[in-house]
Amino acid sequence: MQEPQQRISPNAVKVWRIKSAIECVIGFCILGVLLYLHNHYHWPNWTAVVLYALVVSALFYYAGEILFFPVYRQRTWRYEIDENYIQLKHGAWKKTHLMIPMTKVQFVNTRQGPLLRQYGLAAIEIGTMASTHKIPAIPEREAEELRSSIAFLAKVTESDEEIGVSLNNEQSS
Numbered sequence: 001m002q003e004p005q006q007r008i009s010p011n012a013v014k015v016w017r018i019k020s021a022i023e024c025v026i027g028f029c030i031l032g033v034l035l036y037l038h039n040h041y042h043w044p045n046w047t048a049v050v051l052y053a054l055v056v057s058a059l060f061y062y063a064g065e066i067l068f069f070p071v072y073r074q075r076t077w078r079y080e081i082d083e084n085y086i087q088l089k090h091g092a093w094k095k096t097h098l099m100i101p102m103t104k105v106q107f108v109n110t111r112q113g114p115l116l117r118q119y120g121l122a123a124i125e126i127g128t129m130a131s132t133h134k135i136p137a138i139p140e141r142e143a144e145e146l147r148s149s150i151a152f153l154a155k156v157t158e159s160d161e162e163i164g165v166s167l168n169n170e171q172s173s
Contacts, residue, residue, distance in 0.1 A: 001099075004080035004087040011119040012077075012137035016070035018115055024062040031055055079135050081146060083153055086126060088133060104128045105154035110143045126150065 031054060038047050072092040080087040086100040107127040116122055122143035124135040138146070150156075 001085070001087075002080075004078035004089050006079045006081075008074060008077045008079075008135065008137045009119075009121055009139055010074060011121055012074045013070040015115045015119055015121065015137060016073065017066050020062060020065040020070070024058075024066065027058055027062070028055075031058065074137075077136065081150060081153070086133075086150065088135065098133065100126060100128060100133060102150075102154045105150065105156060107156060108147050108150045108154070110147050112140070124150075 031051060035048075035051050035055075037043070038051060073090070076090050076092050076095075078087075078089040084102055086102070086105070088096070088098040088100070090096055105126055105128060107125075109125045109127070110122045111125060112122045116137065119137075120140050121137045122140045123137060124143055124146055126133045126135075135143075135146075
């Protein structure tokens, strides 16, 4: 069996960078509030050491999450769909190569949040009995075609998809 060749969209890098920047702002706001509380309520000195260590580690973490990791994620993500298997391959350091038999697919869904919608992207979720797998950022039209193709190949009907989506929503609640 050959390696997967299909790639996710290069716009995924932009989406992941924006998402990480939003998380970064929220994280630093929380750390800022904690530092303010430390100074205002005269907490013990060890809390300041811990908080400043968190600030420094967050700087390194978010620098990587915003500048470097999205590029590596996009470059290493591959997928392939044929009549027998869905192949997902990703990871730069921790490599994952997953093969999902079409006979095990119970539902397939497309998801699109505000950032993905802004860039015309969608994510495909593929549900099996054991777990849910995701192809993170592909063009919207291609995502709809792949969803239909996977549903046809896996012999998933509309009612099966609705059941899978409703079960998925109940699990996330």
